[in-house]
Amino acid sequence: MSGDVIVQQLVNGITLGGLYALIALGYTLVYGIMLMINFAHSEMFMAGGYVGLFVLKALTNEAWVGAGTVGFFTGGVFGLIVLFLIVFLSAAILVGILGVVIERFAYRPLRHAPRLAPLISAIGVSIFLQNAVLLWVDSKALPFPAVMPVVTVFKAGGVTVNSLQILILVTTLLLLAFLDTFVSKTRIGKAMRATSQDRDAAGLMGIDINQVIGLAFFIGPALGGIAGVFHGMYYGSVKFDMGFLPGMKSFTAAVIGGIGNLRGAMLGGFVLGILESLAAGFLSAGYKDVVAFAILILVLIFRPGGLLGESVVEKV
Amino acid sequence: MLKVENLHTHYGQIEALKGISLEVNDGEIVTLIGANGAGKSTTLKTISGQLAPTQGTVSLDGEIVSGLLAHKVTEKGIIQVPEGRRIFPRMTVAENLEMGAFLRKDAEGIKEDLEQVFTLFPRLKERINQKGGTLSGGEQQMLAMGRGIMARPKLLMLDEPSMGLAPVVVETIFEIIERLNKEGITILLVEQNAAMALSVAHRGYVLEVGSIALEGPGKELLHNEQVRKTYLGES
Ligand SMILES: Nc1ncnc2c1ncn2[C@@H]1O[C@H](COP(=O)(O)OP(=O)(O)O)[C@@H](O)[C@H]1O
Ligand SMILES: [Mg+2]
Numbered sequence: 168m169s170g171d172v173i174v175q176q177l178v179n180g181i182t183l184g185g186l187y188a189l190i191a192l193g194y195t196l197v198y199g200i201m202l203m204i205n206f207a208h209s210e211m212f213m214a215g216g217y218v219g220l221f222v223l224k225a226l227t228n229e230a231w232v233g234a235g236t237v238g239f240f241t242g243g244v245f246g247l248i249v250l251f252l253i254v255f256l257s258a259a260i261l262v263g264i265l266g267v268v269i270e271r272f273a274y275r276p277l278r279h280a281p282r283l284a285p286l287i288s289a290i291g292v293s294i295f296l297q298n299a300v301l302l303w304v305d306s307k308a309l310p311f312p313a314v315m316p317v318v319t320v321f322k323a324g325g326v327t328v329n330s331l332q333i334l335i336l337v338t339t340l341l342l343l344a345f346l347d348t349f350v351s352k353t354r355i356g357k358a359m360r361a362t363s364q365d366r367d368a369a370g371l372m373g374i375d376i377n378q379v380i381g382l383a384f385f386i387g388p389a390l391g392g393i394a395g396v397f398h399g400m401y402y403g404s405v406k407f408d409m410g411f412l413p414g415m416k417s418f419t420a421a422v423i424g425g426i427g428n429l430r431g432a433m434l435g436g437f438v439l440g441i442l443e444s445l446a447a448g449f450l451s452a453g454y455k456d457v458v459a460f461a462i463l464i465l466v467l468i469f470r471p472g473g474l475l476g477e478s479v480v481e482k483v
Numbered sequence: 484m485l486k487v488e489n490l491h492t493h494y495g496q497i498e499a500l501k502g503i504s505l506e507v508n509d510g511e512i513v514t515l516i517g518a519n520g521a522g523k524s525t526t527l528k529t530i531s532g533q534l535a536p537t538q539g540t541v542s543l544d545g546e547i548v549s550g551l552l553a554h555k556v557t558e559k560g561i562i563q564v565p566e567g568r569r570i571f572p573r574m575t576v577a578e579n580l581e582m583g584a585f586l587r588k589d590a591e592g593i594k595e596d597l598e599q600v601f602t603l604f605p606r607l608k609e610r611i612n613q614k615g616g617t618l619s620g621g622e623q624q625m626l627a628m629g630r631g632i633m634a635r636p637k638l639l640m641l642d643e644p645s646m647g648l649a650p651v652v653v654e655t656i657f658e659i660i661e662r663l664n665k666e667g668i669t670i671l672l673v674e675q676n677a678a679m680a681l682s683v684a685h686r687g688y689v690l691e692v693g694s695i696a697l698e699g700p701g702k703e704l705l706h707n708e709q710v711r712k713t714y715l716g717e718s
Binding site: 354357358360361364365367368369370371372373374375376 | 531532533552553554557558562563565569570571572573574578581582583585586630634
């Protein structure tokens with residue numbers, strides 16, 4: 168096992184960890200406010216992959232937008248940046264709206280029901296969305312067009328870092344920093360924290376709880392949707408069941424970090440991505456899922472509250 | 484100012500309020516006393532919109548507010564300081580107070596009220612950057628009241644502010660209640676500490692298992708034989 172392999176796996180792990188962190192935030196945000204695990208969140212990730220794919224295809228289809236537009240988008244760096252901004256924004260916004268709609272119709276009517284009810288409803292939403300894609304889109308994996316040339320940005324010995332990895336990492340870090348600032352500094356972000364710490368008291372402050380819940384159900388899925396687009400680009404395809412494993416892993420990341428805790432979800436995502444990739448390098452690729460869930464078990468045994476459990480760092 | 488008429492509130496099948504009527508006039512301190520489980524908190528929660536009444540109305544200055552959600556009632560100026568303080572444990576003292584002023588836009592007024600809170604409770608100023616959850620019980624009560632003051636309430640409803648506090652702290656809290664009232668805040672005070680509550684209140688109501696059993700001026704109730712026996716522990 169050479170040093171190069173370790174470094175390469177670290178690079179891969181950080182990239183993967185960024186995706187886990189983005190998805191994990193959605194689990195933890197919703198849990199922090201609703202004390203509910205949104206099992207449909209993995210399908211927000213999947214939906215993001217599909218929205219990204221369709222928007223990308225539409226915008227690079229000459230029959231739809233004209234040759235000139237396609238030329239602009241694919242002809243140079245500036246065009247590509249604009250193209251990707253549009254792709255990511257549409258995935259974030261549409262999936263965010265999907266999240267809000269799901270909350271409104273599948274969870275809100277069950278708000279005062281026993282806690283198992285919304286969980287079951289979430290599983291139902293998850294199955295529904297997977298089957299909707301299976302039926303109405305395709306049961307096979309759809310290739311994600313490699314519109315952006317993936318170039319090697321850095322190469323030393325056996326270690327390479329490509330432009331897509333850098334794009335994923337930089338975007339992820341920017342989003343994490345943005346969210347962190349949002350909840351600690353803005354009025355509505357503070358309202359979210361207050362609601363997650365004591366929902367009834369937050370209502371007494373004049374905070375509209377439904378608005379806060381709606382916002383959590385927009386932001387979480389929006390971030391998950393962005394992760395879905397990255398995943399499609401990184402692995403080259405999207406499929407109706409693509410959310411399952413990343414969803415499980417990211418939920419694990421959220422629990423490892425301390426569910427309900429935003430920074431914990433970020434940390435948990437990176438820890439999981441890195442350890443999993445190292446395991447793939449050291450042992451064999453087949454062990455990475457085993458390692459991921461073994462870490463979950465260890466954390467649950469030795470730090471049941473997660474790495475950044477309640478008392479250490481702030482929840483949502 | 485506040486008028487509660489024939490209020491009924493249920494928890495599922497259990498009827499916790501069985502037709503309560505009470506009134507709080509501008510500038511008064513009115514107290515609602517009663518044994519544990521009598522329905523005092525339920526009354527406040529129904530007024531503040533945390534619970535929906537099954538019958539009856541709550542109105543503020545003639546406008547019906549029952550049926551509104553809690554944040555809408557807060558908007559009308561009815562501010563509840565809940566039982567058990569319910570401060571935000573992982574927010575700082577400053578942030579907790581800021582949440583109290585959540586609906587306000589007048590930066591100047593907010594600043595003035597913050598100064599006033601710090602004048603009333605100098606301890607809070609010393610602990611301004613401390614997380615709410617790390618404060619002592621008395622400090623948390625001060626924070627909960629300060630947070631209520633930050634909303635610039637028309638009507639401030641306090642649910643058992645003396646609960647679990649050392650006697651000296653209880654003294655302080657009651658002094659502050661009287662002081663706030665002198666500065667023009669109308670107060671509805673729920674207490675199990677009937678002696679203290681009746682001595683500061685202009686008027687009082689005695690609640691017994693979901694119904695009003697007695698009402699009258701504070702001093703009068705304080706000397707009422709039945710009240711003395713039941714709530715002041717005399718025989
Ligand atoms: N969430 C609840 N669910 C069911 N019953 C409740 C609930 N809260 C209070 N009660 C019942 O309603 C009655 C009044 O309670 P409460 O208003 O809290 O009394 P108090 O504040 O005077 O001690 C009690 O019998 C109590 O057991
Ligand atoms: Mg009570």
